[in-house]
Amino acid sequence: MLTARLIPCLDVKHGRTVKGVTFDHLTDQGDPIALALAYAADGADEIVWLDITATLDDVRPRHEQIARLRSQLRIPLTVGGGIRGVADVEGLIDHGADKVSINSAALADPRLIEQVAIRWGSQATIVAVDAQWQAGEYRVFSHGGRRDAGRELGDWLREAEARGAGEFLITSIDQDGRQQGYDVTMLRYARTLVKRPIIASGGAGHVNHLARLLDEGGQYGLLLASLLHGGQTSVGELKRQLHARGYRVRVPN
Numbered sequence: 001m002l003t004a005r006l007i008p009c010l011d012v013k014h015g016r017t018v019k020g021v022t023f024d025h026l027t028d029q030g031d032p033i034a035l036a037l038a039y040a041a042d043g044a045d046e047i048v049w050l051d052i053t054a055t056l057d058d059v060r061p062r063h064e065q066i067a068r069l070r071s072q073l074r075i076p077l078t079v080g081g082g083i084r085g086v087a088d089v090e091g092l093i094d095h096g097a098d099k100v101s102i103n104s105a106a107l108a109d110p111r112l113i114e115q116v117a118i119r120w121g122s123q124a125t126i127v128a129v130d131a132q133w134q135a136g137e138y139r140v141f142s143h144g145g146r147r148d149a150g151r152e153l154g155d156w157l158r159e160a161e162a163r164g165a166g167e168f169l170i171t172s173i174d175q176d177g178r179q180q181g182y183d184v185t186m187l188r189y190a191r192t193l194v195k196r197p198i199i200a201s202g203g204a205g206h207v208n209h210l211a212r213l214l215d216e217g218g219q220y221g222l223l224l225a226s227l228l229h230g231g232q233t234s235v236g237e238l239k240r241q242l243h244a245r246g247y248r249v250r251v252p253n
Contacts (some may be wrong), residue, residue: 003248005221006213006235007047007199008228012081015062017190017229018052029229033069039228042235043214043252047073048102048169048199048223050128051081056139063095070096076154078126078169086115093120103128104142107156110163117164120136127165129156130195132173138186143187145173153186154193168194169223171204177226179205182213191218199223207233207241208212214247 010017010032017029031034036047046184049069051062066079079092080101089100101153106127115127130145131138131153138153149156157168170190172183182203187246190198200213210222227233238248 002219003250004210004242005045005058005199006043006210006238006249007048007200007221007223008036008044009050009223009225010036010234011050011052011225012062013051013053015065027152033065033072034070035229036077037072038143040073043239043250044075044235045250046076046078046112046221047067048078048101049080051079053081063091066092066097067095080126080128080169085112086119089116089120093124099124099126099167101126101128103130104149106160107140107142107151110132110159113160113163113165117166121163122166122196125165126167126169129153129160130170130171130173131146138189141173145176153190155224157190157194158195161196165196167197167199167221169199171223175203176201178203179226181205181209184213184216187213187220188216191216197221201225205232210242211245211247214242 012032022248060184075158076098078099078101079097081218083089083102083105092100102112113125130141132141140149140151140153140156141147142149171184172189180203182200197219201223204224213220236252241250242249243251
């Protein structure tokens with residue numbers, strides 16, 4: 001059994017952490033740097049920082065915040081949002097990102113995946129995918145889930161992997177923020193198509209939801225947002241419960 005990774009996600013808008021439901025109805029959740037450091041201290045394995053409006057607002061990532069976080073953070077940091085090309089990736093990595101999450105820009109020009117993978121390695125190249133069940137298939141969306149990208153999930157995953165994606169961050173738009181569980185059917189489908197690790201996003205609301213996905217097998221990271229931001233539980237508590245059930249996790253001291 002592989003060691004499960006618990007990964008808090010910070011959806012950032014104008015420098016503040018926000019959270020919504022199905023990519024809408026956003027509410028302020030606090031300072032992203034403070035939250036990231038608190039989660040790290042509680043046993044998080046990685047942090048994902050996504051500027052969720054940077055692409056829509058046509059602004060670049062906030063390098064100064066990333067640099068401030070990196071100076072204090074001791075676990076891997078993935079940053080996404082507002083990436084348009086290699087220069088943006090270079091800026092994020094220079095300011096402390098260990099990995100970058102590419103979404104809309106990769107859909108617009110898939111060669112970007114290759115360019116990033118060749119220069120910084122596949123391990124630093126995360127392709128984020130926002131998908132929704134429509135008309136009998138999983139459709140891929142760009143621009144914060146607002147535009148149909150004209151892609152079917154499986155086709156896009158296979159192409160992105162062939163171009164050098166080292167990992168996929170797959171979010172179910174239907175489940176996002178509902179805390180009713182991950183879209184296991186969608187993730188199972190994705191797992192059959194690609195060999196690279198998958199970070200599951202959208203829907204975690206209880207330790208049972210995490211266990212349910214781990215029972216599927218394969219290499220999964222478990223993204224957490226609403227469940228943590230709302231104070232319902234903590235990374236450490238989730239890990240202790242999973243460990244007690246026999247799942248492999250890095251248990252905090």
